[in-house]
Amino acid sequence: MNQAVLNWIDEMAKMTKPDRIVWIDGSEEERQRLTAEAISTGELLELNQEKLPGCVYHRTAENDVARVEHLTFICTKKKEDAGPTNNWMDPEEAYKKLAGLFDGAMKGRTMYVIPYIMGVPGSPFSKVGIELTDSIYVVLNMRIMTRMGKVALDQLGESAEFVKGLHSKADLNPERRFICHFPQDNTIWSVGSGYGGNVLLGKKCFALRIASYMGQKEGWMAEHMLILGIQDPQGNVSYVAAAFPSACGKTNLAMMIPPETFKGYKVWTVGDDIAWMRVGPDGRLWAINPEAGFFGVAPGTSAKSNPNALATVQKDTIFTNVVLTPEGTVWWEGMGVEPPAEALDWKGNPWTPDSGRVGAHPNSRFTAPARNCPSISPEWENPQGVPISAIIFGGRRAKVAPLVYQSFNWQHGVYVGAAMASETTSAATGAVGVIRRDPMAMLPFCGYNMGDYFAHWLEMGQKIPNPPQIFHVNWFRTNEAGKFIWPGFGENFRAIKWILERCAGQGKAETTAIGYVPTEDAIDLTGLDITKETMHSLLEVDPEAWQNDIANQKEFFTKFDRLPQAIEDELVSLEKRLQG
Ligand code: GTP
């Protein structure tokens, strides 16, 4: 046995004092045993096994339904290394404070030891983590989201190089809830929560916060990006990666089905949330999806908006905080089917469709194996990843940002990413619908100083002989009535097709102050019922709106004392171009 692992577990067990320690091997027998145990305690509810085979249901505590950004800390020795956008705690102080909360937290409980791999076994991209947790829900979610158990211990061997994750629900008190990252120690301590992003430590904590720190040191990138492949009628597949903030459409775009008129085209899903990217031997940027499953937003997922996701969650899925129907099935707002006449809502209270309350929490989620997805790419487990032709940034912008545009070059594209903004969603606690700057969709996930992160992006541009083109999209522009004017979902394929045409040196565009914007006839609208006026407003670049946005960008960038000169230069150039 790996002595480094044993010593660490020993130390953590002395602090948390579990009644017993159980090693997770990842077997089917183990899944059944733990599921049965969680059902017996009420931690999980069994669903109708005829209609939803292998599926279970879970409710979190009412005050524990989303990521908690104000309780998430980057604990580097120096405050400036966490940067202006992260909460910071001194590591010594953080360990001490959380040790107090972890002290005896697992008394009367079992500590589960989950060895897991982010990436596929044996891939040069992949990395091992071990999560210690007192939650069966976490074990069963990690089983879907990662390759775990024996396979991970085999990959680790005698090495001491693994990310040490400790999680306890403790008393689930939001006053004693902390998600602390120690990038310099490869360590994550999470206490007081049972919600996905706070407790599935392989995901945001490791694969983004710790991994982004590793990537900066080692010359690669960990990004909040989906990866998809677009196959053309000749059978050629091009891959793109896209960074949108939480609950802004990554899962949906990754699984999109092209509109009928695009015969012979097919979209392949490689990943829906996280991309790890490296420069390949051919000088291109190559990406893997380090996860094995989807932890996706349930509301809005319908046979119309995302049939592939709906098909994916028909078996072996964990549903969290959705509506539970009397027949043991699930429902959520925007599922596109009649709601049950009466049911239990996400809190477990009796609920009817006319109650005036939502039945599913807006951030209710499904955890489903990627292999269930009808559109899963044949390349999704390729240990070398897939070559990326385009990087796409985007967010929810009711105004300002057009449907799609292309940056002038890598440096300008990095600026476009750095200047991203989006309306907040229910994926994190706090106000919803408030516009905030969210660079590269990484504001909540960058494990180090975001100024250095921009510099890393700029440097990567120097290291990729054949870099992807960088674009920006916005599916969320609204009219005066506040209604989305672009149909979105599968129709987004039209914008992606233009993006690929641009990558191939084709596709019509107008050079504007902000970048290359499609001419009004550039996007193929065959079969889409949309007026010329609507297209005009979707592609419009309003100088005044952009001036206001720039004012807001400046205010944001003022916080940075390590802002790369190139970012400032790009901002100044944009301002000049806007002034004509
Ligand atoms: P995280 O898992 O939180 O990182 O989110 P995500 O980026 O994967 O978001 P997801 O695809 O789950 O979409 C979130 C919400 O946005 C869902 O309710 C979707 O129905 C909605 N949505 C996704 N794509 C579109 C679109 O093109 N147009 C509109 N109007 N809504 C969309």
Ligand code: SPV
């Ligand atoms: C997000 O919030 O971006 C998610 C869900 O993907 S969570 O894993 O909870 O962070």
Ligand code: MN
């Ligand atoms: Mn996400």
